[in-house]
Amino acid sequence: MIAPLRAVFLRDLRIAFRVGGGAGIGVVFFLALVTVIPFAVGPDLPLLARIGPAVLWIGALLASLLGLDRIFSADHEDGSLDVMLLAPAPLELIAAAKGAAHWVATGLPLVIAAPLLGLLLGLEPALLGAITLTLLLGTPALTFLGLVGAALAVALPRGGLLVAVLILPLTIPVLIFGVAATVGAAGGPVPFDMPLRLVGALSLVTFVIGPVAAAAAIRNIRD
Amino acid sequence: MAFYELANPHRFMTLARWLVPVCAAAAVALLAIGLVLGFRAPADYQQGETVRIMYIHVPAAWLGLGIYTLMAIAALGTLVWRHPLADVAAKAAAPIGAGFTLICLLTGALWGRPMWGAYWVWDARLTSMLVLFLLYLGILALWRAIEEPGQAGRAVAILTLVGLINVPIVKFSVDWWNTLHQPASVFRIDGPTIHPAILTPLLVMALGFAALFLALHLAAMRNEILRRRVRTLRLLAAAEAC
Numbered sequence: 090m091i092a093p094l095r096a097v098f099l100r101d102l103r104i105a106f107r108v109g110g111g112a113g114i115g116v117v118f119f120l121a122l123v124t125v126i127p128f129a130v131g132p133d134l135p136l137l138a139r140i141g142p143a144v145l146w147i148g149a150l151l152a153s154l155l156g157l158d159r160i161f162s163a164d165h166e167d168g169s170l171d172v173m174l175l176a177p178a179p180l181e182l183i184a185a186a187k188g189a190a191h192w193v194a195t196g197l198p199l200v201i202a203a204p205l206l207g208l209l210l211g212l213e214p215a216l217l218g219a220i221t222l223t224l225l226l227g228t229p230a231l232t233f234l235g236l237v238g239a240a241l242a243v244a245l246p247r248g249g250l251l252v253a254v255l256i257l258p259l260t261i262p263v264l265i266f267g268v269a270a271t272v273g274a275a276g277g278p279v280p281f282d283m284p285l286r287l288v289g290a291l292s293l294v295t296f297v298i299g300p301v302a303a304a305a306a307i308r309n310i311r312d
Numbered sequence: 313m314a315f316y317e318l319a320n321p322h323r324f325m326t327l328a329r330w331l332v333p334v335c336a337a338a339a340v341a342l343l344a345i346g347l348v349l350g351f352r353a354p355a356d357y358q359q360g361e362t363v364r365i366m367y368i369h370v371p372a373a374w375l376g377l378g379i380y381t382l383m384a385i386a387a388l389g390t391l392v393w394r395h396p397l398a399d400v401a402a403k404a405a406a407p408i409g410a411g412f413t414l415i416c417l418l419t420g421a422l423w424g425r426p427m428w429g430a431y432w433v434w435d436a437r438l439t440s441m442l443v444l445f446l447l448y449l450g451i452l453a454l455w456r457a458i459e460e461p462g463q464a465g466r467a468v469a470i471l472t473l474v475g476l477i478n479v480p481i482v483k484f485s486v487d488w489w490n491t492l493h494q495p496a497s498v499f500r501i502d503g504p505t506i507h508p509a510i511l512t513p514l515l516v517m518a519l520g521f522a523a524l525f526l527a528l529h530l531a532a533m534r535n536e537i538l539r540r541r542v543r544t545l546r547l548l549a550a551a552e553a554c
Contacts, residue, residue, distance in 0.1 A: 237474055241454060241467050251457050255471060258446040259478045262485035269489070291481070302474050305391070309466040 093178045094186040101190035104163075111156055112194040116202045119152040123206045134211040141210035142220055142271035146264055148206070149199045149224055150231060154256065157235040158248040160191050161307065165243050174311060184307070185300035188236040196228035219274030219281065223288055227267040230292040233299030234259050240303035244310045263291050321537050324397055328530045335527035342520030349513035365423040367513055371521040372416040376444060379409030379525065383451070384476040387469035397533070399465025400540075402472065403455055404532035408525060410448035416441055436490035443482050447475045461540055 105112040126144050127137060137144075164170040173183050203224050204217040212220070238256040242248030266284040273281035350367040383405050389398030420438055421431040432438070451468055458464035 237470070241471055242457070245457055248457075251453055254453055255450040258443050258450065258482070259475065261443060262478070262481045265485045265489045287485075294481075298474060298477060302470050306467055306470050309470070310463060 090178045090182070093176045094182055097173065097176075097183050098186045098190045101187055102194055105190065105194035110194070111159070112198065115152040115155055115195045116198045118155060119148050119199055119202055120206060122148040122151065123209055126210075138211040138213075141207060141212045142216070142275070143268050144210060145203050145207060145220055145224070146227075146268050146271070149203065149228060150257075150260060150264060152199055153196055153228060153231045154235065154253045155249075156191070156195050157239045157256070158242055158252045160187055160236065160239040161243040161303075162239070162245075162248060165310075170243075170307065171311075174307075180304040180307060181300045184236060184240070184303040185233075185296070188233050188296075188299060188303075191236075192229055192232040196232050200224045200228060213275075216271065216275050220271050223267045223270045223285060226285065226289045226292055227263050230263045230288070230295045231260055233292070233295040234263075236299040237302045237306065240306035243307060263288060266291065321397060321400075325534060325537065328534045332527055332530045332534070335523050335530065339520055339523035339527055342516055342523055346513050346517035346520050349516055353509050353513050354507075362423060362426050363510070365419050366510075367517045369416055369419040369423060370514060371518040372412045372419065373441060374518060375521050375525055376409060376413035376416050376441065378522075379405050379412065380444065380447070380472075380476070380479070383409065383472050387472040387476075390465050390469040391473075399462070399469065400533050400536045401529070402465065402468060403461075404529055404536050406448060406451050406455060406468075408528050408532065410445065410452060412521070412525070413441060413445045413448055417445060434490070436487045439486050439490070440483050443486070444479070447479075451475070461543070 104110050123144060126140075130136060130140070161170065164173065174180060176183060200221060204221050207217045207220060235252065235256050238252035239248075241255065242252050245251065266287040269277075269279050270281055270284040270288060273279040273284060346367065350364055353364070355361050355363060383402045386398045386402035386405065389395040390402065417438070420441070424433060424438075425431050451471060454468050454471055455464055458467055
């Protein structure tokens, strides 16, 4: 049962990193977003340092919403989704494998880029580590929530904006606890580890709910 | 009449035919009584006359939450029991629920202006209601995105249930976020100290709102069934014309 999952995981990674896969675009968007912020609020480094964690989290959130609608729709169009439905592994686990591959291709680069972009915002080096840690624990939750939206919009020709509208309200808890943990790391009124653990918990919960709901949504259009 | 007998859309239509006017009449009567009682109730010693906004605001908030719960039960009906009317009920409820949530937000804004000095404050309850409104809008958008009614119904059912799992998490996180950013000093209407003179009109208004919802919901369900029949007939006619 593991073999088909590994095959799906590696195949999705390979597609993502090849020409037309679009794995790097999310990071470029993240960079562009962080670059645009100072033009809006002014090049005031203390202010940027204060809102920096929030900017990085919102940037990562928006960037991770970008490629979501392609997770299943490309496979739906070329028929690979039908093959996956016939695979010896349950569709829930295949959806989980696809989500994991999508996170490695799009979420992990955002996490790696975050400390570099944090330097642009004048964040303290110690804080950069904390933000990177919260993003590392939080971006899987964004991906696996997005998996549900991607599966719901699988057969729609222009699902991108719809997926974002469906998923954004559900990501609010991740955003709240992710930013709160960085506030705690910066010496704010909250502890660092409590919200951080909740971010991790949300990732674990969505890791269960996301693939199950996504598989149900895919079976729905195949009925 | 057993629950499963309602699964027959035809039987539902005959039932709705007399239930809609009954509910509508009950809504008019209850809302009239509630409004009169509300205007004759004593004004609050702190808030003055503006406290009367509560008689619309609070029932709308209850219904906004209650209708989402109803949609979640209907979602189970769609996915688990394959009840043929469940997705009709869910589809008819969504815009009404969004409407009540919007009424709650708007009256809250009007109430907030004299009380808090601003139309909007990022209070935990207001923010939670706003998130609920966003969930409603997402569900409405998904209904409009998928053409085939049965398929749209099952997709929305999945989204509704995922949203339902998220609602308590959102509520908890927003409450926590709120205590983090501002002390909970805003005036709160709840608690055991609510006076019967205020509680009676509030409950009458809530019943009136519920009756109004039932009337609107049954009428909307009836329309949706008719709309689907028209769609089927059109498809059949188009198939015959080929």
